[in-house]
Amino acid sequence: MARTPPPFAPFEWMIAWRYLRARRAEGGVSVMTWISLIGITLAVFALIATLSVRSGFRAEFVDTILGSNAHVTVYSSARVDEQGRTQRTFEDYTERAQAVAELPGVERAAPLVKGQVMANANGRNAGVEVFGISAEDLQGIRRVVDPETGYGDLARFGEGIALGSGVARELGVDVGDQVKLISPDGVKTAFGVSPRVKAYEVVWVFTAGRYDIDRTRAYMPFDEAQLYFNREGAADELEVMVDDPETVDAMAPAIQQAAGQGALVWTWQDASGGFLRALEVEDNVMFVILSVLVLIATMNIVSGLIMLVKNKGRDIGILRTMGLTEGSVLRVFFICGAFTGVIGTLLGVILGCLFAIYIDPIFSFVNYVAGGGVWDPAVRGIYALPAKLQWGDVFAAMALSLGLSFIVTIFPARRAARMNPVEALRYE
Structure with a gap:
């Protein structure tokens, strides 16, 4: 067969x-x-x-988002103080940051002071968003402190400011040069509020990898930022970093509860989700x-x-x-x-x-x-x-x-x- x-x-x-x-x-x-x-x-x-x-x-x-921005931003709801002014700051920011940092899955929680100013050097001007942060907390922002993309001396951060490479290029400055920061919200006088002008030395120039960040951002020591922006004893918001940023939405309710009364949260997915x-x-x-x-x-x-x-x-x-x-x-x-x-x-x-x-x-x-x-x-x-x-x-x-x-x-x-x-x- x-x-x-x-x-x-x-x-x-x-x-x-x-x-x-x-x-x-x-x-x-x-x-x-x-x-x-x-x-x-x-x-x-x-x-x-x-x-x-x-x-x-x-x-x-x-x-670039996770390496240079907060995974979760905790900010205060609006409230009216005794003088009738609307406030959105935290006076007890140390306690709130510590409570958030103790949550499982949270790497760190850092108080911030933020403000928008005009930077001036060599006859050039540039709009800059200043982040007031401690030197220790700045080390947690890996895209900013990366020695392969940045240069200068971060050990001297308490003596000056860290500047984005785009801002430095726009102003024509380098490490060691002086930059004037001009804020419209300065000293209050009998004739109104006068602009505040102060010069700072550039001690670090960073490249975060995002054009909009490098072109607009600068970092200032936290204590100095409190004085410069009239935030004595207060912080504008808390910057929270977590272990797994992809699951940040699930952690947001716990972070908001730990931050205390009047706290609101805004995650990186809320900002860039669209x-x-x-x-x-x-x-x-x-x-x-x-x-x-x-x-x-x-x-x-x-x-x-x-x-x-x-x-x-x-x-x-x-x-x-x-x-x-x-x-x-x-x-x-x-x-x-x-x-x-x-x-x-x-x-x-x-x-x-x-x-x-x-x-x-x-x-x-x-x-x-x-x-x-x-x-x-x-x-x-x-x-x-x-x-x-x-x-x-x-x-x-x-x-x-x-x-x-x-x-x-x-x-x-x-x-x-x-x-x-x-x-x-x-x-x-």
Whole structure:
């Protein structure tokens, strides 16, 4: 009794390989097959490149937020003092900060004094937001105190101010130079409030990685900020850092309760959640659009395979009369079509991974060819185009491309398998 060969037997691979290696004059691989191969390669490359840039942009954006801003800001609700003035400060900020810092999952809680001033140096002016913070708490802001991106002497923070690199560049100052800070809310006199002007030495210049932060922010010792902004014995808010910023919304009620009566909280997700949600929607839309691009590229396999089936009609008839089953014929042409999808996918994955790994020199080359100005940090917030290669994105792109390639290959392969050998050999 004849034994039925198993699916994808060696002879099926041999026949498929002969068809793929055959010259076009012999009815082998057509130009359409090469077009589909190149199309799949470029589509998978574009999908992986887009996913890696998407992941890198979000990671860099979130890291600059978490590395230079409070994860949770605790501020006071408005109240009216004895003089009828509206106040939003904490007088018992030490006790409140200590109570918040004792919560599980909280790294630290630091009182802050904040104010907006005009900075002046070398005849230039710049609007600056000043953060009054202790030297110890400043060490917890990693993007600001990073020695790889900042320079100066943080040990002398109590003698001067730390300035963002964008502000320093705008004013034309460096470490050791003097900067005048001008506040409209100064000394109260019989003729009204006079502006307060005071000069400070720049002891540290930092680059947080966000254009809007580096261009507008300065740090001042907490005690000095209290005197400068008329906050003697008070703080404007509490800066809270937590262990897991992604779960900050779940911790917000406990932080608000620990901060005491009249305390309100504002998390980093409240401040940037709208942008992150818009980024997520954009990511999903781009994935769908590029998936359609992959589908279009794989559809070219159908055209090439139909031409191959038509050219090999005589061979199919001969193979069927020799005893090849419909399943064997189907698998032969399925291998021919799937081979294009597999090779194109692998080439696209390689190109996409190389793009994500070497994005910096690639971007520098594009910027050089374009004459500079391709990436404007004033518009995009961060200084360079980031890319983060995640294996989940790579596997998703591979699964999508291979799945579509295999599915579209089935239809022309079934057509070849159902070809009547009598009709195929009638005119031979």
